[in-house]
Amino acid sequence: MDFDLTEEQKMFQTMVRDFVAQEIAPVAAQWEDEGNFPHDVWKKMADLGICGVALPSEYGGGGGGKVLLTIATEEIARGSAGLATAYLVSCGVAMHNIVKHGSEEQKRNYIPRCCQGEIAYFALTEAVGGSDVASMQTKYTQERDCYVLNGTKLFVTNGAESQFGLVYATKNPALGYRGVSCFIVEKGAPCFSVGRSERKTGQHCGSTTELVFDNCKIPLSNRVGPERKGFKMALEALDASRSIVGAQALGIAEAAYDAAAAYATERKAFGKSLSQMQAVQWMIADMATDIDAARLLVYKAAWLVDQGRPFAKEAAVAKLFAAEASHRVCHRAVQIFGGYGYTKDFAVERYARDQRVTEIYEGTSEMQRWTIARHELGAK
Ligand SMILES: Cc1cc2nc3c(=O)[nH]c(=O)nc-3n(C[C@H](O)[C@H](O)[C@H](O)COP(=O)(O)OP(=O)(O)OC[C@H]3O[C@@H](n4cnc5c(N)ncnc54)[C@H](O)[C@@H]3O)c2cc1C
Numbered sequence: 001m002d003f004d005l006t007e008e009q010k011m012f013q014t015m016v017r018d019f020v021a022q023e024i025a026p027v028a029a030q031w032e033d034e035g036n037f038p039h040d041v042w043k044k045m046a047d048l049g050i051c052g053v054a055l056p057s058e059y060g061g062g063g064g065g066k067v068l069l070t071i072a073t074e075e076i077a078r079g080s081a082g083l084a085t086a087y088l089v090s091c092g093v094a095m096h097n098i099v100k101h102g103s104e105e106q107k108r109n110y111i112p113r114c115c116q117g118e119i120a121y122f123a124l125t126e127a128v129g130g131s132d133v134a135s136m137q138t139k140y141t142q143e144r145d146c147y148v149l150n151g152t153k154l155f156v157t158n159g160a161e162s163q164f165g166l167v168y169a170t171k172n173p174a175l176g177y178r179g180v181s182c183f184i185v186e187k188g189a190p191c192f193s194v195g196r197s198e199r200k201t202g203q204h205c206g207s208t209t210e211l212v213f214d215n216c217k218i219p220l221s222n223r224v225g226p227e228r229k230g231f232k233m234a235l236e237a238l239d240a241s242r243s244i245v246g247a248q249a250l251g252i253a254e255a256a257y258d259a260a261a262a263y264a265t266e267r268k269a270f271g272k273s274l275s276q277m278q279a280v281q282w283m284i285a286d287m288a289t290d291i292d293a294a295r296l297l298v299y300k301a302a303w304l305v306d307q308g309r310p311f312a313k314e315a316a317v318a319k320l321f322a323a324e325a326s327h328r329v330c331h332r333a334v335q336i337f338g339g340y341g342y343t344k345d346f347a348v349e350r351y352a353r354d355q356r357v358t359e360i361y362e363g364t365s366e367m368q369r370w371t372i373a374r375h376e377l378g379a380k
Pocket of ligand 1: 089122123125129130154155157200360361364365367370
């Protein structure tokens with residue numbers, strides 16, 4: 001067994017870690033306060049090869065695997081969870097089906113654009129339900145030379161910043177999961193607009209919006225993969241992205257832990273530092289244990305993907321555990337900071353807010369448990 005990263009992976013980790021320490025961590029709180037997406041930093045990430053690291057090299061990507069995407073997401077999340085969400089959606093789940101099922105023309109067009117810093121979205125969720133994907137109501141019809149989309153997608157990460165993205169729509173809602181197809185829709189497509197922006201608890205530097213399709217016409221060549229196979233394709237993309245959300249949760253937990261451990265050493269009460277009190281030591285020990293276990297699960301799932309081995313259950317386990325471990329770690333970090341932990345003067349309150357949604361998006365913790373139980377029990 002080998003628990004070490006390869007030399008190439010370590011070099012990439014050092015590069016991203018240094019970049020985050022210089023360009024992201026010092027300004028992340030300001031981005032959150034102002035609610036601004038850092039386009040300049042995103043461009044630098046693209047120039048450094050971070051955006052394309054896991055995309056195929058024949059289309060301008062780095063040709064790296066899931067472990068490299070995991071490293072990048074974990075490190076970015078240590079600085080800004082909001083930027084990490086934009087990253088894992090644009091460079092991960094949104095590109096998945098273009099890479100796996102896209103036509104040659106689609107790959108030649110969209111993969112280089114992502115590598116060069118264009119931003120992508122992944123629009124699946126609707127008002128009828130995010131967990132129950134097959135109940136979607138956004139419809140498509142085919143005309144002689146185009147598809148026409150009608151409906152509204154909700155909670156779309158990067159909705160305001162994206163240049164293009166993937167939309168899942170059904171030929172007929174009565175067909176359930178068998179009716180769904182996948183399409184690329186560019187920002188300037190006719191009768192396509194960005195709707196309401198969600199007022200979120202955290203992660204304010206990136207947008208989460210509605211996308212509205214009102215007789216939106218797109219070329220026939222914009223369908224991705226076979227018609228009416230979109231449900232399976234969407235679930236495949238989410239399966240492959242789950243451990244990456246786990247990496248994001250891990251990065252947030254690490255940032256919270258580092259802050260809490262430093263504070264526990266500096267802060268004094270009753271004539272000694274907090275770190276000399278057993279109750280605080282136990283919190284630190286539990287936090288370190290959660291982080292270690294989350295890291296092992298997240299990297300194991302990514303490694304399985306890179307080995308070409310089955311990973312769906314392990315990715316669900318990694319996301320479930322890392323998200324809930326991150327919750328516990330952030331909760332304890334606020335506790336160690338006492339009253340200061342409940343103020344905006346210290347980052348731990350932001351970590352706790354930013355972490356919460358890792359238990360919700362890309363499949364709630366309940367959906368992960370369902371997936372894991374199905375694998376364990378062999379039930380449908
Ligand atoms: C900040 C943010 C960003 C997001 N980004 C995107 C994005 O980029 N693209 C996108 O398509 N979506 C995105 N989403 C949507 C997200 O994936 C959904 O919110 C999530 O899948 C849950 O769906 P829902 O909100 O409709 O909750 P529901 O599906 O209504 O679930 C509500 C509750 O019921 C539980 N539940 C539902 N069904 C079951 C069941 N069968 N068994 C047990 N419990 C169940 C759920 O676990 C949850 O606790 C985002 C959401 C947020 C908040």
